[in-house]
Amino acid sequence: MEMPKRLVHDFWEAASCGENLYLKRDDYADQARRRYEIEPYIPQFAKLDDSRGKRVLEIGVGQGTDLMQFANAGAECFGVDITDNHLALTKQNFDLQGKQVELRKTDATALPFPDNHFDCV
Numbered sequence: 487m488e489m490p491k492r493l494v495h496d497f498w499e500a501a502s503c504g505e506n507l508y509l510k511r512d513d514y515a516d517q518a519r520r521r522y523e524i525e526p527y528i529p530q531f532a533k534l535d536d537s538r539g540k541r542v543l544e545i546g547v548g549q550g551t552d553l554m555q556f557a558n559a560g561a562e563c564f565g566v567d568i569t570d571n572h573l574a575l576t577k578q579n580f581d582l583q584g585k586q587v588e589l590r591k592t593d594a595t596a597l598p599f600p601d602n603h604f605d606c607v
Contacts, residue, residue, distance in 0.1 A: 550576030
């Protein structure tokens with residue numbers, strides 16, 4: 487991995503955004519509630535409610551908070567990330583909610599999907 491990517495990887499591998507601040511005892515629902523209290527514009531901006539039946543890809547999944555909202559709205563969810571930490575947190579989040587997600591370890595410069603595979607990225 488080239489140096490700039492290595493620095494980004496190492497930073498996010500240490501802790502995902504908000505992990506130490508919001509995620510307590512794997513309570514992803516509380517983490518989501520807190521996130522959207524602080525950033526209430528995200529659901530409307532991302533059009534979370536308008537994703538039923540769509541294929542959604544999130545690049546940089548963090549704890550899977552936003553991707554879970556797409557799943558709850560009925561989207562087919564995919565995620566990529568460069569860190570094992572983010573992929574593990576997102577997998578745990580989806581497992582605890584009984585939701586399906588396809589996760590891959592890669593970055594946005596090497597997406598392992600065909601062109602036009604997603605309705606929303």
